[in-house]
Amino acid sequence: MPEMIETLLPRIVAGKAPATVRKYTEAARYLQKVFAEFAPEQVTSADVVALRRHLIDHATVCNRTISVLRMLFHEALEDRLVERNPCVGVPTVRQPKRDRRVEPEEFERIKAQASRKLAAIMDLCYLTGQRISDVLKIARGDLREEGLYVAQEKTKARVLIRWNADLRAAVERALALHGNVPGLFLFGKRPPGYSGVWKAYKKAREAAGIPDVVIHDLRAMAGTEAEAQGVDPQKLLGHTDRKMTERYLRDRRITEAEGPAFRRKRDATAKS
DSSP states (O other), rough: OOHHHHHHHHHTTTTHHHHHHHEEEEEEEHHHHHHHTOOOGGGGHHHHHHHHHTTTTTTHHHHHHHHHHHHHHHHHHTTTTTTTOOOTTTTOOOOOOOOOOHHHHHHHHHHTSSOOHHHHHHHHHHHHHOOOHHTTBBBBBBOOEEEEEEEETTOOEEEEEEEOOHHHHHHHHHTTTTTOOOSTTTBBBHHHHHHHHHHHHHHHHHHHHTTTTOOOOOHHHHHHHHHTTOOHHHHHOOOOOOOHHHTTTOOOOOOOOOOOOOOOOOOHHHHH
């Protein structure tokens, strides 16, 4: 199995975004350890179910790991290395829709516990509505005359966020982090590492006493606040499908409505 995974991994990551390549590779390395003593034809559906059960408390990791294994066995079938794909029929772990909304006061409390660099990253996540990976790799060349240009890594969508006073100020704060010394990227000579940013955010949110939000929630916060302010969240988030955008909108405003009144008999005098 380890040899088969090593041989077929390049095929399933070909053409994928760098972040996806990294995640698939991590899953593949884990699978090499799990099935170190197996030959490909020895892996059964029962083994895959056991793997699912072992990872079930971590739904995202579980689904990704089994998905990678399924793709690897699909390639193995194409090459006639095996006669069946043991992942077929093994269901993914159902994940409840995340509806946690970061309130503006919570955002500020976390920022108050963050370093200047993390605070600048958080500001850009909110003001642009982009994924954290796309925010971290903003280049100086993306600072256009009309606004901030983003080529989304995951979907290849291209978005130009027009300048406003808050966005300009946030960019200036990011540039000031390294004394405005010319560099290729907004945050320095190279993009900050995602792992380090995630750990710093986790530390800041816990210090702020807000343990149940993740840095990815800032994208949903941006979309929700944009719509509340009359801005098109679908354009901001770079979606081609409104249904995808709606997954990010977490508006908890109370809807005002009027109920019906009781029907009353018409007054006899009025009839005459």
